[in-house]
Amino acid sequence: MKRNKLKIMLLIPVLVLALLFWGYQQVKHFADTPLAITQETLFKLPAGTGRVALEGLLVRDKLIHSGRWFPWLLRLEPKLAEFKAGTYRFTPGMTVRDMLKLLASGKEAQFSARFIEGSRLSDWLQVLQQSKYIKHTLADKTEAEIAVALGLPVGASLEGRLYPDTYLYTAGTSDLALLKRSHLRMYKALQDIWHGREADLPYKTPDELLIMASIIEKETAMPEERTKVASVFVNRLRMGMRLQTDPTVIYGMGDGYTGNITRKDLETPTPYNTYVISGLPPTPIAMPSLASLAAAANPEKTSYLYFVADGKGGHTFTTNLASHNQAVRVYRQVLKEKNER
Numbered sequence: 001m002k003r004n005k006l007k008i009m010l011l012i013p014v015l016v017l018a019l020l021f022w023g024y025q026q027v028k029h030f031a032d033t034p035l036a037i038t039q040e041t042l043f044k045l046p047a048g049t050g051r052v053a054l055e056g057l058l059v060r061d062k063l064i065h066s067g068r069w070f071p072w073l074l075r076l077e078p079k080l081a082e083f084k085a086g087t088y089r090f091t092p093g094m095t096v097r098d099m100l101k102l103l104a105s106g107k108e109a110q111f112s113a114r115f116i117e118g119s120r121l122s123d124w125l126q127v128l129q130q131s132k133y134i135k136h137t138l139a140d141k142t143e144a145e146i147a148v149a150l151g152l153p154v155g156a157s158l159e160g161r162l163y164p165d166t167y168l169y170t171a172g173t174s175d176l177a178l179l180k181r182s183h184l185r186m187y188k189a190l191q192d193i194w195h196g197r198e199a200d201l202p203y204k205t206p207d208e209l210l211i212m213a214s215i216i217e218k219e220t221a222m223p224e225e226r227t228k229v230a231s232v233f234v235n236r237l238r239m240g241m242r243l244q245t246d247p248t249v250i251y252g253m254g255d256g257y258t259g260n261i262t263r264k265d266l267e268t269p270t271p272y273n274t275y276v277i278s279g280l281p282p283t284p285i286a287m288p289s290l291a292s293l294a295a296a297a298n299p300e301k302t303s304y305l306y307f308v309a310d311g312k313g314g315h316t317f318t319t320n321l322a323s324h325n326q327a328v329r330v331y332r333q334v335l336k337e338k339n340e341r
Helices: 002-031 051-060 070-076 096-105 121-130 143-149 175-195 206-219 223-239 246-256 263-267 290-297 321-340
Strands: 041-045 086-090 111-114 166-169 306-309 315-318
Touching: 002 070, 002 096, 041 051, 051 070, 070 096, 086 096, 111 121, 121 143, 121 175, 143 175, 166 175, 175 206, 175 290, 206 223, 206 246, 206 290, 223 290, 223 306, 223 315, 246 263, 306 321, 315 321
Parallel strands: none
Antiparallel strands: 041 086, 111 166, 306 315
């Protein structure tokens, strides 16, 4: 009897150790188990979520099949329990341990909003409205109110003052915060360009350079042409000639523009119609790229006063009206031949 008791007493520690080892192996297996997903999955961890609540969320969203070993894993590896609130991106093949490390890192999912060179403020607001996980705060604000919210003086236009690029953000970032980032970038870029500009340009302020850059942006998409286009407009300003650029007419027409410009449109006065007004329009007409800013600040030295599309994606530049009219005839012939094919 005593011998049996001794055997049992000796066996109990062995069984306990075996059970502990088995439990440890189960926890380790659970930690190394991939999440139950087959595609990228976004997971939102609310602020104040504790261990039990996190387990419940993972089971509810079917990211793990069972939470049986979840609390034991957090006890064995307490650093994994230091998770932070946010929206995270889980990928196929990610293990439970990988997932907890990600939550502990605070590296939230990144989303992107792309703003194209030459687009307008109204286009930007539409992009923001359609962007996922943005906190929308501008829906009921006018463009003038948004400008004031960004620190511009009352009555100042926000057009042209935002830097076009792709911006990354995390869930819950406000639309205003993104605009502030782009506004600051444009402000810094404009100041740098202004200080490095060519001497004796016909701009009195950085704003006038910004207006010119926006016109260049709308006139050509070919990098090698930007400085030539700039030279045409700079030459015209120096001579007191009107700019006579169609994009300013289109901008001044607003919603009245339907895709074509008529002679009546060219003759109808608006603050932006450079066929009617002299000098630059009152504000930029689009968000210019850094390349257009640079072209406005350092135009090519030419005698060009005119340019017209060549029908091949570029433009023909000329120094006098007779040559310009000939280039227009060539362009029209190219269009006619294209339409006849």
